[in-house]
Amino acid sequence: MDKPLTANLDINNPQNLTAYQSTGGYKGFQNALKISPSDVQQQVKDAELKGRGGAGFNTGMKWSFVPMGEDAPKHKYLICNADEMEPGTFKDRMLMEGSPHLLVEGMMIAAYAIGADVAYIFLRGEYKLCAQRLQAAIDQAKEAGLLGDNIQGTGYSLKLYLHTSAGRYICGEETALINALEGKRANPRAKPPFPQVVGLFGQPTIVNNCETLCNLPGILRQGVAWYKGLSESVDTGSKIYGISGRVKKAGLWELPMGVTARQILDLAGGMQDGLTLRGWLPGGASTDFLMPEHLDIPMEYDAIGKAGSRLGTGGIIALDDQHCPVGMILNLLKFFAQESCGWCTPCRDGLPWAVEILTRIEMGQGSQDDIDTLQKLCGFMWIGKTFCALAPGAVEPLRSGMKYFADDFQQHIDHKGCPHQH
Amino acid sequence: MNNAIPITQLDYRTVLTDAEISEIEHECEQYEIRPAAAIDALQIVQSHRGWIDDESLNAIADCLQMSSAELEGVATFYNHIYRQPVGKHVIHLCDSISCWLHDFQIIADHLSDKLGIQFGQTTEDGNITLLPNVCLGCCDKAPAMMLDGELVENLNIASVDEILDKLRGGSNG
Numbered sequence: 001m002d003k004p005l006t007a008n009l010d011i012n013n014p015q016n017l018t019a020y021q022s023t024g025g026y027k028g029f030q031n032a033l034k035i036s037p038s039d040v041q042q043q044v045k046d047a048e049l050k051g052r053g054g055a056g057f058n059t060g061m062k063w064s065f066v067p068m069g070e071d072a073p074k075h076k077y078l079i080c081n082a083d084e085m086e087p088g089t090f091k092d093r094m095l096m097e098g099s100p101h102l103l104v105e106g107m108m109i110a111a112y113a114i115g116a117d118v119a120y121i122f123l124r125g126e127y128k129l130c131a132q133r134l135q136a137a138i139d140q141a142k143e144a145g146l147l148g149d150n151i152q153g154t155g156y157s158l159k160l161y162l163h164t165s166a167g168r169y170i171c172g173e174e175t176a177l178i179n180a181l182e183g184k185r186a187n188p189r190a191k192p193p194f195p196q197v198v199g200l201f202g203q204p205t206i207v208n209n210c211e212t213l214c215n216l217p218g219i220l221r222q223g224v225a226w227y228k229g230l231s232e233s234v235d236t237g238s239k240i241y242g243i244s245g246r247v248k249k250a251g252l253w254e255l256p257m258g259v260t261a262r263q264i265l266d267l268a269g270g271m272q273d274g275l276t277l278r279g280w281l282p283g284g285a286s287t288d289f290l291m292p293e294h295l296d297i298p299m300e301y302d303a304i305g306k307a308g309s310r311l312g313t314g315g316i317i318a319l320d321d322q323h324c325p326v327g328m329i330l331n332l333l334k335f336f337a338q339e340s341c342g343w344c345t346p347c348r349d350g351l352p353w354a355v356e357i358l359t360r361i362e363m364g365q366g367s368q369d370d371i372d373t374l375q376k377l378c379g380f381m382w383i384g385k386t387f388c389a390l391a392p393g394a395v396e397p398l399r400s401g402m403k404y405f406a407d408d409f410q411q412h413i414d415h416k417g418c419p420h421q422h
Numbered sequence: 423m424n425n426a427i428p429i430t431q432l433d434y435r436t437v438l439t440d441a442e443i444s445e446i447e448h449e450c451e452q453y454e455i456r457p458a459a460a461i462d463a464l465q466i467v468q469s470h471r472g473w474i475d476d477e478s479l480n481a482i483a484d485c486l487q488m489s490s491a492e493l494e495g496v497a498t499f500y501n502h503i504y505r506q507p508v509g510k511h512v513i514h515l516c517d518s519i520s521c522w523l524h525d526f527q528i529i530a531d532h533l534s535d536k537l538g539i540q541f542g543q544t545t546e547d548g549n550i551t552l553l554p555n556v557c558l559g560c561c562d563k564a565p566a567m568m569l570d571g572e573l574v575e576n577l578n579i580a581s582v583d584e585i586l587d588k589l590r591g592g593s594n595g
């Protein structure tokens with residue numbers, strides 16, 4: 001299979017502009033410039049590229065809500081979401097460190113497609129090496145006339161800036177991200193209006209994930225049929241899948257959309273010697289647990305959804321039999337409780353409450369009532385009860401963990417302690 | 423009539439250095455409005471001063487034409503803006519899930535023991551501050567930390583000892 005995302009990726013020595021161009025780089029953008037923005041949108045829609053930021057929404061469709069034409073606002077914005085703070089997720093870091101020009105080209109294509117005149121990369125501050133390499137790539141592209149005013153005589157102008165954040169998970173939520181970019185405290189915004197119409201500085205704005213944008217150069221260079229041929233799944237293209245936890249060789253692989261988790265686990269050499277897999281999160285901390293019997297389900301949006309979880313970011317977290325499921329869920333919930341922005345009550349109060357109860361259970365001081373309260377909290381923090389998706393994301397590993405590891409919870413309560421701590 | 427509360431007008435130019443101001447101005451060019459450079463400006467001043475004290479915060483707010491209260495809301499929102507003094511070196515140890523599965527707690531306890539401080543504290547000589555951090559995006563090379571802005575992966579007791587020796591050697595001569 002072709003590997004459009006990683007074929008020329010080099011973590012140690014990423015391609016500079018000349019090297020990138022010598023392997024077909026910026027041809028996708030050149031092709032885009034030759035057709036109209038709406039034709040670019042159509043191609044991406046036809047390619048059925050789904051957003052890789054977690055929700056899996058059709059990218060071309062998302063763009064189509066942006067006002068276009070003469071009457072559209074003069075300023076429009078494209079933002080690359082490179083905040084990547086979902087525990088267990090490290091794919092965007094690899095793409096930016098190893099192939100910065102691929103992201104820059106992807107952003108140019110997206111910006112052109114929606115008629116944006118300014119684009120930002122919203123990068124998490126901890127990714128220092130990404131920042132250096134992206135800035136170098138932007139500078140090279142500017143120097144070569146690929147960015148700036150009246151690009152190659154087409155009349156299209158684009159500025160591209162790098163913004164480095166200072167560490168807060170909620171900034172990855174797209175409306176919180178927009179507030180962050182405006183220099184405000186990064187609480188999410190009410191929707192509607194949707195950012196596609198009223199976003200950054202009140203102007204139409206598209207926020208796309210880093211990996212989503214990296215898919216665009218291939219689509220524009222090699223076409224829709226080629227792109228769809230990359231996978232045999234109902235979801236098109238390739239995907240950066242990853243796995244971490246106690247596996248032999250944790251890491252990332254570009255694979256056709258829809259491979260199984262078992263294939264990914266095999267690529268990682270299986271579990272470390274002496275350990276067995278007890279459960280797994282398919283795509284980051286905010287996805288429901290699946291069990292070993294789910295390993296042969298294709299890692300695609302619908303199939304994983306039917307199994308009761310979400311593909312999320314495609315970064316698998318594997319739980320082994322030497323670690324306590326209750327302890328794992330406690331660790332996950334502590335993360336969400338800390339990173340809650342505090343805007344709405346169910347999340348601000350509910351998550352610390354859940355942490356308190358889980359701590360009690362893990363320490364052997366839990367009761368049957370605690371289980372009931374946790375179940376109730378899952379309801380209080382579910383979709384529709386909170387202002388954004390952070391709290392429901394936290395509920396996912398909690399509710400599924402309580403279902404699949406009910407015996408472990410019961411054991412903690414009955415034996416007044418964690419069987420994994422002696 | 424004369425007992426109105428006096429307002430002291432602060433001029434940021436008397437607090438921020440020319441270098442800081444010019445870096446902030448450079449960032450302002452990227453945005454439609456000056457307050458949008460808030461997080462950049464905080465990071466710039468912190469890189470020069472180690473942390474953001476009240477005087478710096480007020481000056482940055484003045485420079486960006488926003489209220490100090492608003493900027494305080496931004497500054498305290500982020501894990502990597504320090505509103506209290508930190509040591510010469512800052513260690514952020516990841517405590518998220520993949521590092522948990524790799525028993526980061528052993529590393530955390532070891533760091534605490536060797537430095538004689540809890541997380542959130544600075545060694546008495548002002549050399550090292552120990553802080554937790556959420557997932558650093560090094561999950562395949564867990565456990566991981568950020569040391570003075572650089573990611574350090576695949577930590578074990580030996581590598582942590584080596585790091586501490588270097589940090590202490592560097593400061594104590």
Ligand SMILES: Cc1cc2nc3c(=O)[nH]c(=O)nc-3n(C[C@H](O)[C@H](O)[C@H](O)COP(=O)(O)O)c2cc1C
Nearest residue numbers: 051052053081083084085172173174208209212389
């Ligand atoms: C709490 C929270 C954190 C998020 N963090 C990220 C992130 O770090 N990166 C990302 O691409 N999307 C993140 N998202 C999803 C974004 O809101 C948005 O859906 C995504 O950037 C859209 O990109 P896509 O259409 O290309 O998938 C987050 C969502 C929530 C609710």
Ligand code: SF4
Nearest residue numbers: 341342343344347388
């Ligand atoms: S759900 Fe949590 S993170 Fe989202 S707005 Fe409410 S308090 Fe903030």
Ligand code: FES
Nearest residue numbers: 516520521558560
């Ligand atoms: S969980 Fe520690 S780096 Fe991701």
